Amino acid sequence: MNIVACVKQVPDTEALIKVKADGSGIEEGGIKWVMNPYDEFGVEEALKLKEKFGGEVTIVSVGPARALETIRTALAMGAEKGIHISDPSLDNADAYNTAKALATAIKGLSPDIIFCGMRAIDDDAGQVGSVLAELLDLPSVTVVTKLEVEGTTVKATKAIEGAQVTYETSLPCLITAAKGLNEPRYASLPGIMKAKKKPVDVKDAAALGITVEPKAKVVKMTPPPERAPGKKIDGADPAEKAAKLVKLLREEAKVI
Amino acid sequence: MALNGGHGFGPGYEGREVFWNAHSYEAVLFFFTAIALVIFAYGIYRRWRMWKALGLPENRTDKAGERIKSLLVNGLLQARTFRESYAGIFHGLIFFGFIILIFGAAIDATQFHFGLPFFHGSFYLWFSLVMEIFGLAVLAGVILAVIRRYVWKPDLLGYRGKPDNRPDDAIVLLLIALIIVTGFIIEALRLHVNVNVDGFTWEHWSFAGYLLSKTLAGVDIGTTMTLHKIMWWGHAALALAFIAYIPYSRLLHIITTPANHYLLSLEPTGTLKPIEDFENAESFGVGRLEEFTWKQIFDSDACTRCGRCQDGCPAYLSGKPLSPKKMIQDIKEHWEDRAAKILAAKALAKKSGGEPEIPEPDKMLVGEVIDLHELWACTNCMYCMENCPALIEHVPKIVGMRQYKVLMEADFSPELQLTYRNMENNSNPWGIGAHLRGEWAKELGIKTLAENPDVEYLFYVGCAGSLDDQGKKVSTAFAKILQAAGVSFGILGEEEGCCGDSAMRGGNEYLYQTQAQMNIEVMNGYGVKKIICTCPHGYNALKKDYPHFGGNYEVYHHTEIIAKLIAEGKITLKKPLEGVTTYHDSCFLGRYNGIYDQPRNILKSVPGTRLVEMRSNHRKSFCCGAGGARMWMEEDIGERINDMRTDQAIEAGAATIAVGCPFCLTMMADGIKDRGKEESMKSMDIAEIVWRSMDLEKATTAEEAKEE
Numbered sequence: 019m020n021i022v023a024c025v026k027q028v029p030d031t032e033a034l035i036k037v038k039a040d041g042s043g044i045e046e047g048g049i050k051w052v053m054n055p056y057d058e059f060g061v062e063e064a065l066k067l068k069e070k071f072g073g074e075v076t077i078v079s080v081g082p083a084r085a086l087e088t089i090r091t092a093l094a095m096g097a098e099k100g101i102h103i104s105d106p107s108l109d110n111a112d113a114y115n116t117a118k119a120l121a122t123a124i125k126g127l128s129p130d131i132i133f134c135g136m137r138a139i140d141d142d143a144g145q146v147g148s149v150l151a152e153l154l155d156l157p158s159v160t161v162v163t164k165l166e167v168e169g170t171t172v173k174a175t176k177a178i179e180g181a182q183v184t185y186e187t188s189l190p191c192l193i194t195a196a197k198g199l200n201e202p203r204y205a206s207l208p209g210i211m212k213a214k215k216k217p218v219d220v221k222d223a224a225a226l227g228i229t230v231e232p233k234a235k236v237v238k239m240t241p242p243p244e245r246a247p248g249k250k251i252d253g254a255d256p257a258e259k260a261a262k263l264v265k266l267l268r269e270e271a272k273v274i
Numbered sequence: 275m276a277l278n279g280g281h282g283f284g285p286g287y288e289g290r291e292v293f294w295n296a297h298s299y300e301a302v303l304f305f306f307t308a309i310a311l312v313i314f315a316y317g318i319y320r321r322w323r324m325w326k327a328l329g330l331p332e333n334r335t336d337k338a339g340e341r342i343k344s345l346l347v348n349g350l351l352q353a354r355t356f357r358e359s360y361a362g363i364f365h366g367l368i369f370f371g372f373i374i375l376i377f378g379a380a381i382d383a384t385q386f387h388f389g390l391p392f393f394h395g396s397f398y399l400w401f402s403l404v405m406e407i408f409g410l411a412v413l414a415g416v417i418l419a420v421i422r423r424y425v426w427k428p429d430l431l432g433y434r435g436k437p438d439n440r441p442d443d444a445i446v447l448l449l450i451a452l453i454i455v456t457g458f459i460i461e462a463l464r465l466h467v468n469v470n471v472d473g474f475t476w477e478h479w480s481f482a483g484y485l486l487s488k489t490l491a492g493v494d495i496g497t498t499m500t501l502h503k504i505m506w507w508g509h510a511a512l513a514l515a516f517i518a519y520i521p522y523s524r525l526l527h528i529i530t531t532p533a534n535h536y537l538l539s540l541e542p543t544g545t546l547k548p549i550e551d552f553e554n555a556e557s558f559g560v561g562r563l564e565e566f567t568w569k570q571i572f573d574s575d576a577c578t579r580c581g582r583c584q585d586g587c588p589a590y591l592s593g594k595p596l597s598p599k600k601m602i603q604d605i606k607e608h609w610e611d612r613a614a615k616i617l618a619a620k621a622l623a624k625k626s627g628g629e630p631e632i633p634e635p636d637k638m639l640v641g642e643v644i645d646l647h648e649l650w651a652c653t654n655c656m657y658c659m660e661n662c663p664a665l666i667e668h669v670p671k672i673v674g675m676r677q678y679k680v681l682m683e684a685d686f687s688p689e690l691q692l693t694y695r696n697m698e699n700n701s702n703p704w705g706i707g708a709h710l711r712g713e714w715a716k717e718l719g720i721k722t723l724a725e726n727p728d729v730e731y732l733f734y735v736g737c738a739g740s741l742d743d744q745g746k747k748v749s750t751a752f753a754k755i756l757q758a759a760g761v762s763f764g765i766l767g768e769e770e771g772c773c774g775d776s777a778m779r780g781g782n783e784y785l786y787q788t789q790a791q792m793n794i795e796v797m798n799g800y801g802v803k804k805i806i807c808t809c810p811h812g813y814n815a816l817k818k819d820y821p822h823f824g825g826n827y828e829v830y831h832h833t834e835i836i837a838k839l840i841a842e843g844k845i846t847l848k849k850p851l852e853g854v855t856t857y858h859d860s861c862f863l864g865r866y867n868g869i870y871d872q873p874r875n876i877l878k879s880v881p882g883t884r885l886v887e888m889r890s891n892h893r894k895s896f897c898c899g900a901g902g903a904r905m906w907m908e909e910d911i912g913e914r915i916n917d918m919r920t921d922q923a924i925e926a927g928a929a930t931i932a933v934g935c936p937f938c939l940t941m942m943a944d945g946i947k948d949r950g951k952e953e954s955m956k957s958m959d960i961a962e963i964v965w966r967s968m969d970l971e972k973a974t975t976a977e978e979a980k981e982e
Binding site for chain 2 (some may be wrong): 030032033048050052120201203204206207208209210211218
């Protein structure tokens with residue numbers, strides 16, 4: 019089985035995010051970069067299918083030079099090779115252009131199945147998977163929590179409000195992974211060591227033959243407003259404190 | 275030979291004939307002795323080949339002086355064996371009794387063969403008395419041992435309430451008892467003749483034999499002589515059987531245990547040997563028996579199943595499948611099977627001239643011989659190693675096998691996987707943003723080394739001290755103490771990383787080394803020389819394990835520094851500590867680093883302290899349950915270790931459990947909650963107790979002061 023898993027490098031959820039003074043993006047200094055957790059579910063599912071049916075897993079990522087580290091992480095988990103699409107014009111590209119780059123790189127691989135994370139935890143757009151399926155003219159099921167492949171039949175389950183729904187489609191197809199699909203494995207040390215020697219093909223926009231024409235762009239990024247400090251209510255006894263609290267809730271917070 | 279003629283002994287020239295009534299037997303005895311020695315030597319040779327059959331190389335024969343010292347202290351003087359009174363005494367009685375008796379038998383034989391005149395006068399009389407006493411000592415020792423093993427049946431001799439008595443145990447005790455008893459009978463028979471025929475008058479020096487000879491009154495001399503001959507051969511046969519039996523029984527420990535005393539580790543307690551070459555090594559950790567070093571395998575042959583390791587093992591006592599004794603015995607059984615098969619395969623190959631075809635093991639070492647629940651139950655508390663009289667090293671074996679599961683198979687608990695990912699991404703087990711590490715210190719005006727590198731001490735705060743709410747209170751209290759005492763110190767703030775102890779002890783050596791190297795790079799960059807840690811895990815890692823990677827510092831635990839400040843009069847303790855206080859020994863302070871007194875001395879310096887000890891204390895202290903990466907794993911088998919320890923504090927009547935470790939602090943606080951004692955008990959770090967007693971905190975409101 020020829021499997022592709024797309025990954026994106028994102029800041030760690032705990033990282034301190036600072037918005038650049040000009041509002042064009044975030045300060046990248048001091049940030050710990052990790053693989054987007056939803057993409058990790060995709061990689062794990064890809065590896066599981068490979069272990070069951072044989073074949074190989076190719077990791078594809080769009081991102082600056084540092085994204086190579088994330089590709090290596092996926093290779094350490096057990097994927098065979100990587101394609102790193104790295105071009106300044108693609109840095110912070112919109113979903114359409116990212117998907118276009120991915121589609122161009124993946125087309126030649128003629129995969130049986132493609133995995134993407136349901137969304138990336140940095141920009142929360144959640145579009146790349148669907149756009150990629152469209153560009154490759156493949157059926158897709160999004161936000162999948164359970165996957166079964168038999169022959170060329172694919173059954174993919176997703177959670178909807180108050181229920182679960184299972185779709186049936188056939189290979190080749192694209193799946194976007196959600197939490198619950200699996201528990202991503204911890205890379206073994208021989209895996210980490212071998213990953214350093216696995217092939218990663220680096221391609222820029224010219225090599226792919228694409229030009230980036232943004233369909234959407236970030237106008238301005240602003241940090242969330244700082245939280246006001248808490249207030250301590252003083253009073254002689256509990257009754258007085260309660261009275262003050264009620265007054266504040268009514269007049270300042272306007273919740274009662 | 276005339277019975278009463280020519281012996282030449284008499285008052286002033288007391289003595290006896292050696293080989294009396296057995297003169298002509300020397301050659302026959304030598305013959306049988308030779309046979310016994312051949313059987314003994316063959317047994318040892320066979321064992322030797324098994325010891326050499328498998329295992330990685332390890333140098334345990336350097337520094338002979340220190341090794342001989344261990345052999346004398348632990349072997350000849352039985353120092354560790356005597357740590358337990360009952361077992362120490364009975365073993366000492368048998369051990370020293372046997373040494374003296376063998377020595378006496380050697381004098382006998384030498385005198386007879388070379389005709390050297392030892393045996394007369396007061397030397398003879400005292401010699402007789404000493405032999406008598408030690409003969410009885412051995413007998414007493416055997417009786418005490420029998421009572422313990424077969425009547426009293428303490429759990430440490432079994433496993434989970436089931437006795438583990440093997441035929442061999444009984445045979446050995448019986449053999450020893452019979453050797454002594456037949457010895458006394460021979461003596462009684464001889465004395466019966468000596469007194470009644472030869473007219474000896476100094477027989478009472480051999481008081482036991484003499485008393486026994488009284489029962490022979492009326493037995494005629496001819497019968498006595500015949501009985502004596504029979505018993506003499508019986509005694510000789512038993513003694514020779516004993517020698518021949520050594521390599522085939524638990525008696526082998528007469529050789530292997532002292533050998534293990536000689537082969538001891540000369541590294542500081544609990545140091546783990548780092549994996550050196552990640553890039554080129556093909557396998558990591560111990561997945562198969564042959565991936566242990568030869569010494570790690572040999573350990574199992576030095577084990578006597580005495581069970582002292584098991585007796586205080588927190589995993590065992592809380593009902594988890596691990597028993598250090600069982601683990602060592604399981605490894606031994608596996609080794610005996612593997613070594614025999616490997617030797618057979620090699621012998622076959624030698625005959626046919628090909629390469630030996632070594633069969634695959636019937637059982638996997640990790641997962642089958644040693645169950646995974648056993649493997650992960652260990653808290654690395656070091657109780658087993660600290661209390662093993664044979665100096666067996668259990669903990670490095672466990673870590674080695676964990677390394678195999680984590681590094682090679684990446685097959686371990688999801689909670690621990692999350693912990694490791696957190697350490698990878700944010701260099702702390704909780705995964706809290708690494709940039710928040712120095713936040714606690716901002717209000718206190720503590721400078722980082724980046725701001726001012728010109729300080730005497732680096733306060734290495736550690737993950738709990740930086741990020742855990744309770745831990746932050748301890749760091750704050752300790753920093754305030756240092757500030758009040760005018761000690762010059764700084765912290766690393768954001769530049770500090772996790773010490774890596776939990777990764778190392780949980781088998782993730784790779785992650786541990788990345789953490790250690792990051793810290794060492796930063797510390798060496800600032801030219802750090804002296805470090806204080808409030809967490810004993812960091813303290814132990816920085817002190818003993820970082821030197822492997824070029825991090826050489828003088829490392830102190832905060833209780834060492836506080837004790838010093840009190841001694842120097844730099845801080846004064848005023849406010850009394852109410853209620854009864856008990857001190858819980860952190861394993862990584864106590865057993866790992868021998869810091870038992872400083873924390874207790876500090877507590878005694880606090881006015882009004884009533885310090886009591888829990889049932890388990892000092893080197894027999896009971897772990898809180900958090901060491902060896904257990905802090906980050908679910909405890910879903912048996913009782914909770916921290917609750918058991920809390921029960922000991924309750925039993926001691928303590929209102930305050932004083933600790934010197936953030937893990938212990940959390941575990942004790944949880945234990946107090948589990949036992950519903952929050953109203954009457956609390957756990958506090960020594961630093962918090964000291965800072966409170968210094969009474970320098972400015973209360974913000976009158977109400978808060980009242981609450982205090």
